[in-house]
Amino acid sequence: MYPGVVARRKDPAVRTQLIERAAHMLRTREPITLRSLVAGTSMSTMAVYTHFGGMDGMWKALRQEGFTRLGARLAQVTPSADPVRDLTALVTAYLGNALDHPDLYRVMFDANFDLEDAQAADDTLEYLVQAAERGRRAGRYRADTNPLELATQSWAVAHGLVSLVATGPLPRPTLAHGPLLLTALFTATGDDPDRCRQSVEQGWQPGLADD
Amino acid sequence: MYPGVVARRKDPAVRTQLIERAAHMLRTREPITLRSLVAGTSMSTMAVYTHFGGMDGMWKALRQEGFTRLGARLAQVTPSADPVRDLTALVTAYLGNALDHPDLYRVMFDANFDLEDAQAADDTLEYLVQAAERGRRAGRYRADTNPLELATQSWAVAHGLVSLVATGPLPRPTLAHGPLLLTALFTATGDDPDRCRQSVEQGWQPGLADD
DNA sequence: ATACATAACATAGCTGTGCTATGTTTTGAT
DNA sequence: ATCAAAACATAGCACAGCTATGTTATGTAT
Incomplete structure (x- = not known):
């Protein structure tokens, strides 16, 4: 034998x-x-x-690849001294990724999520959580702010906007509402309105609502 | 002949x-x-x-049906003396519709939008525009508020939340973030914070984050 | 070096999909 | 009652994903 x-x-x-x-x-x-x-x-x-x-497994792997690329893009956002700017920049990177790869973005959120994909989504969300956590520690948000909740809220705003634009009926300039929505959210979470507006403007990379 | x-x-x-x-x-x-x-x-x-x-046309008609049902649900929201409450109630109805018919909701926004579907989406958006317009006339929002923009922003928030919950990776209690997000948005648009909170709470129908 | 169990790989054929071609039936203004 | 037109019924097409089966490559133990 x-x-x-x-x-x-x-x-x-x-x-x-x-x-x-x-x-x-x-x-x-x-x-x-x-x-x-x-x-x-x-x-x-x-x-x-x-x-x-099978093909289902291939699509699943492709979704995973989409999250991996998204994570790589979020990782390129280098933390600065302004965590509110950073969170805005992360959201902007999220939007940019979806606009650059709209079909892949749709595949990522199209199918029935299973556990594995949810984990991949959570991993990318973690980037936002970290930025929110730093903002709380820096005193920009109220002390009782839950970083995961703020990150989730930011994600919901970003996903709502970009999915209605990239794969939905709204025209691209609609993305220009992003800064206002983020400022509203961050201000409601405790940040000073004027300071918040400045941070969001700095973090909001150009090239989204234009071209 | x-x-x-x-x-x-x-x-x-x-x-x-x-x-x-x-x-x-x-x-x-x-x-x-x-x-x-x-x-x-x-x-x-x-x-x-x-x-x-063909089947494509059938799916298209099914999307149209989805928007028709959504419109019927939005029409059931009877305007009150508080337009901020009303806009919140419309958003809540939007969420309720998506949660009650998650698969139909996905079909509505899944496919490549063509002109006809975009028109259907615009028609339902009109309900929100009207509520926003009444809010502006009532002095709740700043005088320079664009009702269409506020409606679009409200829609983006609602769509982001509900699509991440109904057909996405987030758990259902995530919808509880709705009031905070709406309050943040309406306050940023000029409404008085305390009054806004009350209106949103009144418009936010129960039975969403629960069960 | 050789043997060989194992799994990757190649090929052919299966069921089910949307669609089309063609014949039949129903309709409704003349 | 006539009859053109379109709705309807049926059969068959190309292509989808998948499975069955035979072949080949691989890596460990002898």
């Missing part, structure tokens, strides 16, 4: 190729089907099943 | 039956396919093509 015999292993590169190709096809608006996904490549349809268990 | 001969007409009842059945299947989470939609009825698959031109 050969007891410890172990079989051929999955090639992680194949998995990576598949989701990157899927993301690219999503961006170029090509229909993503089992066969179209592997057409022209050296991979066969079975690769989708060995690596994802 | 028989020049003015006119052919058989479409039976509106068939169209109604189809979309009502589709709405029911959506609610009961049955997969909606061309064949499953007409299975067990006296209608054939061709009915979908004569009345909607």
Whole structure:
């Protein structure tokens, strides 16, 4: 007998190729089907099943990839001395990501969320929570402010705006309401109105409502 | 010859039956396919093509139906002497509709909006615009308030919250953030903070964050 | 080096999808 | 009663995702 015999292993590169190709096809608006996904490549349809268990698993992995890219974008927001500005910048980065990859953004929130995806969403939310926490410690928000709640509220505002614009009926300039909404939220959470307006304006990167 | 001969007409009842059945299947989470939609009825698959031109047209009509039902629900909010309460009540009705019919709500905002759907969305938004306009005339908001903008902002807040809850990763109690967000928005638009809080609390119908 | 159990991979065919083609029936103004 | 037109019924098409089955590559133990 050969007891410890172990079989051929999955090639992680194949998995990576598949989701990157899927993301690219999503961006170029090509229909993503089992066969179209592997057409022209050296991979066969079975690769989708060995690596994802089927097309549903592939879409799930693609959602995960979307959250990973979103996280990378949020990570690029470097914390400054002004945590209110930072939270605004994070929201702006969130909007920018959704506008740059509207189809991927839709896929991320389209499907029935399962536990794994919810965790991915929570992970990106954590960036906002940290900024909210720093704002509370800096005395910008009331002492009894719950950072998770403020982060969730900011997220809801951002998601509402951008989903109505990126994949909804509202025109792009509607995003210009972002600063007002964020200022209203942060002010209601305890920040000084004038100071808040300045911080939000500094954190609100240009290139969203324009072009 | 028989020049003015006119052919058989479409039976509106068939169209109604189809979309009502589709709405029911959506609610009961049955997969909606061309064949499953007409299975067990006296209608054939061709009915979908004569009345909607295909499944895409059926989905479009279903979206329209969703907006019609939303409009009916918003129409049930009877204006009171307090327009801020009324706007809150409209937002609450919007949330209630989405929570009662989450799958229909998703269909409404899922697909690529075309002109017709955008018009339907605008029509329901008009309810909010009217309430905002009355609030401005009543002196609750600043005189330079744009009712359409305030309505849009209220909509964005409501949509962000409810889409993250009804079809997203956030738990239902997250909706309890609604009053704070609305109060923040209305206060930023000029309403007196204390008075606003009261109005929002009166307009915020129970039975949302609970059960 | 060789054997071989295992799983990745390749291919063909299955069911079910929306849609179209074609024939039949119903309609309603003449 | 006539008959053109459109609604309706049926069958079959291409393509979707998936599964069954045979083949190949792999990595450990001999």
